[in-house]
Amino acid sequence: xxxxxxxxxxxxxxxxxxxxxxxxxxxxxxxxxxxxxxxxxxxxxxxxxxxxxxxxxxxxxxxxxxxxxxxxxxxxxxxxxxxxxxxxxxxxxxxxxxxxxxxxxxxxxxxxxxxxxxxxxxxxxxxxxxxxxxxxxxxxxxxxxxxxxxxxxxxxxxxxxxxxxxxxxxxxxxxxxxxxxxxxxxxxxxx
Amino acid sequence: xxxxxxxxxxxxxxxxxxxxxxxxxxxxxxxxxxxxxxxxxxxxxxxxxxxxxxxxxxxxxxxxxxxxxxxxxxxxxxxxxxxxxxxxxxxxxxxxxxxxxxxxxxxxxxxxxxxxxxxxxxxxxxxxxxxxxxxxxxxxxxxxxxxxxxxxxxxxxxxxxxxxxxxxxxxxxxxxxxxxxxxxxxxxxxx
DNA sequence: CAAGACATGTAAGGGGTTACATGATTTC
DNA sequence: GAAATCATGTAACCCCTTACATGTCTTG
Numbered sequence: 001x002x003x004x005x006x007x008x009x010x011x012x013x014x015x016x017x018x019x020x021x022x023x024x025x026x027x028x029x030x031x032x033x034x035x036x037x038x039x040x041x042x043x044x045x046x047x048x049x050x051x052x053x054x055x056x057x058x059x060x061x062x063x064x065x066x067x068x069x070x071x072x073x074x075x076x077x078x079x080x081x082x083x084x085x086x087x088x089x090x091x092x093x094x095x096x097x098x099x100x101x102x103x104x105x106x107x108x109x110x111x112x113x114x115x116x117x118x119x120x121x122x123x124x125x126x127x128x129x130x131x132x133x134x135x136x137x138x139x140x141x142x143x144x145x146x147x148x149x150x151x152x153x154x155x156x157x158x159x160x161x162x163x164x165x166x167x168x169x170x171x172x173x174x175x176x177x178x179x180x181x182x183x184x185x186x187x188x189x190x191x
Numbered sequence: 192x193x194x195x196x197x198x199x200x201x202x203x204x205x206x207x208x209x210x211x212x213x214x215x216x217x218x219x220x221x222x223x224x225x226x227x228x229x230x231x232x233x234x235x236x237x238x239x240x241x242x243x244x245x246x247x248x249x250x251x252x253x254x255x256x257x258x259x260x261x262x263x264x265x266x267x268x269x270x271x272x273x274x275x276x277x278x279x280x281x282x283x284x285x286x287x288x289x290x291x292x293x294x295x296x297x298x299x300x301x302x303x304x305x306x307x308x309x310x311x312x313x314x315x316x317x318x319x320x321x322x323x324x325x326x327x328x329x330x331x332x333x334x335x336x337x338x339x340x341x342x343x344x345x346x347x348x349x350x351x352x353x354x355x356x357x358x359x360x361x362x363x364x365x366x367x368x369x370x371x372x373x374x375x376x377x378x379x380x381x382x
Numbered sequence: 383c384a385a386g387a388c389a390t391g392t393a394a395g396g397g398g399t400t401a402c403a404t405g406a407t408t409t410c
Numbered sequence: 411g412a413a414a415t416c417a418t419g420t421a422a423c424c425c426c427t428t429a430c431a432t433g434t435c436t437t438g
Binding site for chain 4: 039
Binding site for chain 3: 193194226227229230253254255
C-alpha cells in the first residue's frame with residue numbers, strides 16, 4: 001500500500017489540498033504511517049493523470065492558490081480494490097532498540113541520554129494526541145470519528161504509554177547492569 | 192543507520208557468514224529491524240571493500256563454500272562512530288492499522304478476517320520468541336545475553352502481547368459498531 | 383525581526399525489496 | 411517427491427527521503 005492509496009483514502013472523507021492532506025496524515029495516522037510533501041504531491045499528480053481524482057484551483061486572498069483534489073467514481077473503485085487486495089502488514093523499524101541492543105558497546109551516560117530522549121519523544125506524542133482528540137470531540141458539528149479510526153487512535157495511545165512505562169521501569173536496572181559489566185572489580189579498564 | 196552498521200554490530204559478537212547474519216537478524220531483532228539477503232550480501236561486500244571486515248573462505252563437505260566475515264580494528268572504530276552518531280528513531284509502518292482506519296469502507300466480514308490474520312501473526316511471533324529465549328537460556332555455555340538485548344526482547348514481547356490483548360478486546364465492539372453503521376434501520380443498502 | 387503557517391512543486395539520490403540464477407542435502 | 415535448509419550473489423525497480431526553489435502573511 002503506497003502514498004497514492006492513502007491519499008485516495010483521506011479524499012474519500014472530503015476534498016482537500018495537498019497541504020491539508022499532509023496535516024490530515026499527521027493528525028490521523030502519525031504513529032503508523034507518515035509521508036512528506038515529496039511523496040504526496042507526486043502521488044496526487046499521478047492520481048490526477050489516471051483520472052482517479054479531479055483538481056480544482058481555488059484562488060485565495062493573501063495566500064497562494066490552492067489545488068483542491070476530489071475523488072472520482074474510478075477513484076472510489078480503485079480505493080476499494082486496493083483496500084481489498086492489501087495484506088495486513090505491520091513493521092517496526094527502531095534505531096532506538098538497535099542502539100539499546102548494542103548498549104554494552106556505548107558509554108553508559110550515552111545510554112541514559114538515549115532513553116531520556118526517547119522518553120521525551122513519546123511523552124510529546126501522547127500529549128499532542130490527547131490534545132487533538134479533545135479538539136475533534138470538542139467541535140460539535142465535526143464529522144464523528146469512525147469506529148476503525150477510534151481503534152487506531154486507541155492502539156497508538158496504548159502502545160506509546162505502555163512503551164513509556166516499560167522504559168521507565170527498565171532504565172535504572174539497565175544502567176546498573178551496564179555499570180557492573182564495565183567494572184567487574186574495577187579490573188577491566190586495561191583491556 | 193543502515194544494514195552495514197547492523198552487520199558490523201552482529202560481527203562484533205563473533206565472525207559469521209552472510210547466511211548466519213541473516214538468521215541472527217531474525218533471532219535477535221526480528222520485531223524492530225529486518226533485512227533480506229538482497230541487502231546483507233551487498234552490505235558485506237561494501238564493508239570488505241572498505242577494510243572494515245575481512246573475509247575467509249571456508250570449504251565445507253557436502254555444502255557450498257562459506258564466506259566468514261570478521262570485524263577489523265577500523266571496523267570497531269566505524270561501528271563505535273556510527274552508534275555514537277545515530278539518532279534514536281522509532282517508526283511504525285502499519286498497513287493493518289491503515290486498513291482498520293478505513294474499516295467502514297470494507298465489508299465487515301473482511302474486517303473480521305483481517306483482525307484474525309493479525310492475531311495469528313502476533314501469536315506466532317510470541318511463541319517463536321519464547322521458544323528462542325528458552326533455547327538460548329537452556330544452553331549452559333552459550334554467550335549470556337547482554338542487558339540491552341534483554342531490554343529489546345522484553346520490549347518486543349510486551350508490545351506484541353499488549354497489542355494482541357487490545358485487538359481481542361476491540362474486535363467484537365468494532366464489528367458491532369460497523370454493523371450499526373451499515374444498517375441504521377436496514378435502509379442504507381440502496382445507496 | 384525571526385519563526386512558523388500557508389502553499390506547491392522538482393530533482394537527485396539512497397536504500398531496500400523482489401525476483402532471478404544455481405545447486406546439494408536433508409527431512410517429511 | 412516436495413519442501414525446507416544451507417549457501418551466495420546480481421540486477422532491476424520502486425518508493426521515499428532530503429534538499430532545493432519561492433513567496434506571503436501572521437504571530438511572538
